[in-house]
Amino acid sequence: MFVHKVFLPRRTVLKGLGAALSLPFLDAMVPALTAQARTAAVAKKRLACVYVPHGVILDQWTPAAAGSDFELPVSTVTIPADPIAGVGARTVSGGLMYAGVDGNPTTQGNPPALKWSPRVGLVYSLNTKTVLRGGYGLYWAPYNYPAPSAATNNYGQVGFTNNTLVPQSAAGTVPTVSITNPFPNGVVPPSGSNLGTLAGVGTTFSYVDQNSTAPRVQQYSIDLQREFGGSQAVTLSYIGSQGSHLGLGGSSDTPVNINQLDPKYMALGAALNASLPNPFFGNANAGPLASQATLTRAQLLRPYPQFQNVNARHVLEGKSTYNAAVVEWSKRTTRGWGGRVSYTYSVLKDNLVGEDNFYSPISPGLPLNNYNYIPGSAYYNPDADYTYSLLDVPHRVIIAPIVELPFGKGKKYASNSSAADWIIGGWTVSAAINLQSGFPLNVQQTDNTGTFAGVQRPNIVSGADLATSGSFEDRLSSADHPTATWLNPAAFSSAPAFTYGNAPRTITDLRSPGQYNVDGVFLKNFSFGTKQAQLKIEMLNLMNRPNVRALSARNNQSNTNFGQTGVQAGFMRITQVMFRFSF
Numbered sequence: 001m002f003v004h005k006v007f008l009p010r011r012t013v014l015k016g017l018g019a020a021l022s023l024p025f026l027d028a029m030v031p032a033l034t035a036q037a038r039t040a041a042v043a044k045k046r047l048a049c050v051y052v053p054h055g056v057i058l059d060q061w062t063p064a065a066a067g068s069d070f071e072l073p074v075s076t077v078t079i080p081a082d083p084i085a086g087v088g089a090r091t092v093s094g095g096l097m098y099a100g101v102d103g104n105p106t107t108q109g110n111p112p113a114l115k116w117s118p119r120v121g122l123v124y125s126l127n128t129k130t131v132l133r134g135g136y137g138l139y140w141a142p143y144n145y146p147a148p149s150a151a152t153n154n155y156g157q158v159g160f161t162n163n164t165l166v167p168q169s170a171a172g173t174v175p176t177v178s179i180t181n182p183f184p185n186g187v188v189p190p191s192g193s194n195l196g197t198l199a200g201v202g203t204t205f206s207y208v209d210q211n212s213t214a215p216r217v218q219q220y221s222i223d224l225q226r227e228f229g230g231s232q233a234v235t236l237s238y239i240g241s242q243g244s245h246l247g248l249g250g251s252s253d254t255p256v257n258i259n260q261l262d263p264k265y266m267a268l269g270a271a272l273n274a275s276l277p278n279p280f281f282g283n284a285n286a287g288p289l290a291s292q293a294t295l296t297r298a299q300l301l302r303p304y305p306q307f308q309n310v311n312a313r314h315v316l317e318g319k320s321t322y323n324a325a326v327v328e329w330s331k332r333t334t335r336g337w338g339g340r341v342s343y344t345y346s347v348l349k350d351n352l353v354g355e356d357n358f359y360s361p362i363s364p365g366l367p368l369n370n371y372n373y374i375p376g377s378a379y380y381n382p383d384a385d386y387t388y389s390l391l392d393v394p395h396r397v398i399i400a401p402i403v404e405l406p407f408g409k410g411k412k413y414a415s416n417s418s419a420a421d422w423i424i425g426g427w428t429v430s431a432a433i434n435l436q437s438g439f440p441l442n443v444q445q446t447d448n449t450g451t452f453a454g455v456q457r458p459n460i461v462s463g464a465d466l467a468t469s470g471s472f473e474d475r476l477s478s479a480d481h482p483t484a485t486w487l488n489p490a491a492f493s494s495a496p497a498f499t500y501g502n503a504p505r506t507i508t509d510l511r512s513p514g515q516y517n518v519d520g521v522f523l524k525n526f527s528f529g530t531k532q533a534q535l536k537i538e539m540l541n542l543m544n545r546p547n548v549r550a551l552s553a554r555n556n557q558s559n560t561n562f563g564q565t566g567v568q569a570g571f572m573r574i575t576q577v578m579f580r581f582s583f
Contacts, residue, residue, distance in 0.1 A: 094306075094307075202306070204309040237328070320349065337404065342398045387506055435516050466491045
């Protein structure tokens with residue numbers, strides 16, 4: 001308000017209005033040259049009432065703090081036009097929604113209330129020795145929740161949920177925290193919904209996708225079995241399954257960053273790293289962004305520039321398909337022997353970008369383009385990463401023989417010798433032999449896309465051999481072969497900045513070492529008159545053959561040990577001896 005010290009008589013005002021009014025004493029009515037007029041003008045607090053007949057958006061007119069230096073919410077901040085990027089000025093938008101607030105649901109996700117789960121099985125006997133079987137079932141999978149933690153991967157970490165970590169004393173010492181008082185420092189309270197859309201501003205946070213439905217798997221099979229003489233049978237089978245609405249991490253928790261930079265801006269190249277004036281600078285509600293005078297163009301071009309990464313959890317855009325043909329021969333144990341031999345040829349495909357594999361690890365397990373998994377996006381295409389699964393095993397042979405040794409009482413050899421019967425008689429030997437292909441490998445490089453995706457793949461050099469030559473032992477990195485690599489590093493080159501590499505998510509021409517394992521069981525029965533005893537020796541990994549984890553922490557093309565495989569997985573030979581006496 002400005003006090004201009006010009007005398008304005010009240011009568012003049014009343015004449016102009018033509019009505020009798022009771023007027024307040026305004027500063028402008030102070031007579032000029034009076035003592036009050038000669039005093040310095042002092043700013044005074046006034047009450048202003050604004051009437052808007054068509055309404056306003058209240059949260060954009062409500063001060064975020066009291067006092068003379070109050071700030072309006074971040075949602076009133078305007079991102080300036082950027083002619084280089086070809087975008088106009090825009091007001092920031094977006095923020096967390098809270099369960100039970102403003103009519104929001106109070107459940108995580110949106111699973112169907114009724115889960116139809118049909119099961120059907122059919123058996124038809126073609127004749128006395130041939131049978132045809134088939135079956136189908138629809139199964140609903142449970143939600144995949146991560147382990148509770150204080151990190152951002154905890155579902156509901158921002159808002160109504162918070163975790164209190166319990167301090168514990170060092171191992172081997174007397175506990176300092178008792179069960180009767182497990183939280184001596186109190187419980188960390190959740191922030192609740194009081195921050196509204198200001199929650200998490202300037203930081204990276206996670207939320208649970210409110211649109212996620214329920215994972216489901218359909219399984220189906222058909223087999224033809226024929227019985228032959230000698231208690232033998234041969235079975236030909238087809239086995240399939242189809243998963244839908246699966247988590248993108250399979251058994252892992254994989255986020256989708258809905259605040260990734262639109263890939264179309266990758267064409268700007270290094271201009272994405274240019275520093276521009278920060279429209280959030282000095283805004284007390286902008287969190288860490290308030291103290292930075294400039295921000296990169298890439299940050300300002302994000303869909304929600306007031307946040308860093310915004311990770312949607314429990315995004316159920318995953319799918320999988322499994323098809324397998326199985327040939328199996330089996331024989332019931334008669335005349336001292338029996339067993340089973342089967343061969344499986346299978347194909348497993350999925351788009352589970354975060355699915356991990358102990359023998360073929362993936363790190364990091366993130367989408368290359370998060371918009372592929374955001375419905376409504378121009379890039380929405382969950383099939384973009386649909387390829388051979390990291391768990392794909394095309395060939396598997398199972399051999400499980402059972403043999404009763406022909407020695408001792410009632411057997412072909414040494415049947416009349418009590419000593420021989422005690423030593424070599426009554427033995428049964430069985431084994432479980434597993435021979436299978438390796439798993440596909442995943443190769444990455446340091447993210448240089450400029451999109452905040454956090455993942456990048458290299459280019460495959462045309463015509464280069466992806467794998468190295470030599471025996472299993474020669475290709476393993478060890479003290480004898482410290483520079484040996486399982487794959488050929490020269491077959492990969494770094495993708496240029498602000499581009500996508502052409503390497504697929506999984507490379508089937510590169511697989512982890514095959515697994516060949518033998519477990520054995522040696523069992524002997526004793527007789528003590530009417531009492532029985534049994535000695536059982538179980539040996540896991542009978543041949544003591546090591547299995548390895550391929551490219552463990554060495555699948556990144558920028559790693560100095562890129563391509564090496566030398567981390568043992570599994571265990572050495574383990575022997576377990578049991579004795580049982582029945583009386």
